[in-house]
Amino acid sequence: MSRAALMNNYGTPPVTFVRGDGTELWDDRGRRYLDFLCGLAVTGLGHAHPAVTEAVAAQAGTLIHTSNLFANEPTAEVVETLDRLIRSGPGGDTEPGRILFQNSGAEAVEAALKLARKHQGRGRHGVVSAYGSFHGRTLAALAATGQPTKHEPFQPMPEGFRHVPFDDFGALEAALDPTVGAVVLESVQGEGGVVPAGDEYLQAVRRVCDERGILLVMDEIQTGLARTGRWFGYQHAGVQPDVVTMAKALGNGVPVGAVWARPDVAAAFVPGDHGSTFAGQPLALAAVRAVLAQMQAMDAPAVADRLGADLRDRLLAIDGVDSVRGRGLLLAAELSEEAGAGRSAKDVASACLDRGLVVNGVTPTALRLAPPFVVSTEQLAEGCAILAGVLERGWGATRSP
Ligand SMILES: *Cc1c(COP(=O)(O)O)cnc(C)c1O
Numbered sequence: 001m002s003r004a005a006l007m008n009n010y011g012t013p014p015v016t017f018v019r020g021d022g023t024e025l026w027d028d029r030g031r032r033y034l035d036f037l038c039g040l041a042v043t044g045l046g047h048a049h050p051a052v053t054e055a056v057a058a059q060a061g062t063l064i065h066t067s068n069l070f071a072n073e074p075t076a077e078v079v080e081t082l083d084r085l086i087r088s089g090p091g092g093d094t095e096p097g098r099i100l101f102q103n104s105g106a107e108a109v110e111a112a113l114k115l116a117r118k119h120q121g122r123g124r125h126g127v128v129s130a131y132g133s134f135h136g137r138t139l140a141a142l143a144a145t146g147q148p149t150k151h152e153p154f155q156p157m158p159e160g161f162r163h164v165p166f167d168d169f170g171a172l173e174a175a176l177d178p179t180v181g182a183v184v185l186e187s188v189q190g191e192g193g194v195v196p197a198g199d200e201y202l203q204a205v206r207r208v209c210d211e212r213g214i215l216l217v218m219d220e221i222q223t224g225l226a227r228t229g230r231w232f233g234y235q236h237a238g239v240q241p242d243v244v245t246m247a248k249a250l251g252n253g254v255p256v257g258a259v260w261a262r263p264d265v266a267a268a269f270v271p272g273d274h275g276s277t278f279a280g281q282p283l284a285l286a287a288v289r290a291v292l293a294q295m296q297a298m299d300a301p302a303v304a305d306r307l308g309a310d311l312r313d314r315l316l317a318i319d320g321v322d323s324v325r326g327r328g329l330l331l332a333a334e335l336s337e338e339a340g341a342g343r344s345a346k347d348v349a350s351a352c353l354d355r356g357l358v359v360n361g362v363t364p365t366a367l368r369l370a371p372p373f374v375v376s377t378e379q380l381a382e383g384c385a386i387l388a389g390v391l392e393r394g395w396g397a398t399r400s401p
Helices: 050-060 075-086 105-120 139-144 148-154 169-174 199-212 282-298 300-316 345-354 377-392
Strands: 017-021 024-027 032-035 098-102 126-130 161-164 180-185 215-219 243-246 257-261 321-327 330-335 360-363 366-369
Touching (some): 032 377, 075 098, 075 257, 098 105, 105 139, 105 180, 105 215, 105 257, 139 148, 169 199, 180 199, 199 215, 282 300, 300 321, 300 330, 300 377, 345 360, 345 377
Parallel strands (some): 126 161, 180 215, 215 243
Antiparallel strands (some): 024 032, 098 257, 243 257, 321 330, 360 366
């Protein structure tokens, strides 16, 4: 058994995918699926996107890795483009920021937390984040994650983290004592159930952080790079953060994360403060360069906005879907109690998988849908028909191989 060597960290996977093309996946039995999950909001340009494939293949045949002791060729353009997109909303018309590459989301959050500590100084190392948030699995990112059950097996957590109810400005303001140096928020809580922050909430948080010299760190790892219908989710609220973390969609599946900070904050990091052997390597950066070029050429935020509205309408028309929340192409469908009939969204997702649709249960009662920007309206209709069939025709019936 080839799986014997893997730790039992994810349970038993139901399917082995062997190939992908755009919105479609094929498993090792030759069955076709529609991918409305994108590997957790990662493959925004779809599977095997020709421009990304070509960029990665060409870079792999040229130079994969040299370490951060040396510069590499794709980086300058990526940094320029990312900085421009991060500051392309209201309040972003400022001096260019600076970027540090990492290999994953949790590492980007970890780097942001260390940067905030270094910039704010000892005694102002406190971090306030929201219940229901998800910021990653390393110890500090886990401490920022507002899910006490995920902390429990790993106590004690690093010191200085506290959590407040999401989208409740009074609660957040009350938690801001002089030890707090940073507030960390998602513009839409992704893992927490696809729950958007109110625009006025983020505006009020921005204001109070300005008044008290607290850094506003927006974790855009799931929402960033066009997924919500803007380049970054905070741009819906018209606020500009001090620090931004990115990862998931950045490499269309090639592992890469990044943290951006406004220049005076970024200046807190000097050589020796933080590092990573792999981070920012030519292979990953070549993928990012291709992803950013494609996303800009197709105007990915506009696409996510338009297709997201279409998907929302289709979902709301399904018997068994009570409501739909989220932004752009990051949506959650809340299932009605009748449709659920005692079954969890996880069971619904698993029945969808049996019928060729990849989604996941993001809460016990809600499905997450995050199709790629290259999904066609026919594929949106096909995916929604599969879900409608699952919610309508009862359970246990699987398609024939
Ligand atoms: C997925 C996610 C992370 C963690 O990213 P990894 O690459 O899995 O470490 C952090 N924050 C948010 C908002 C995420 O959605």
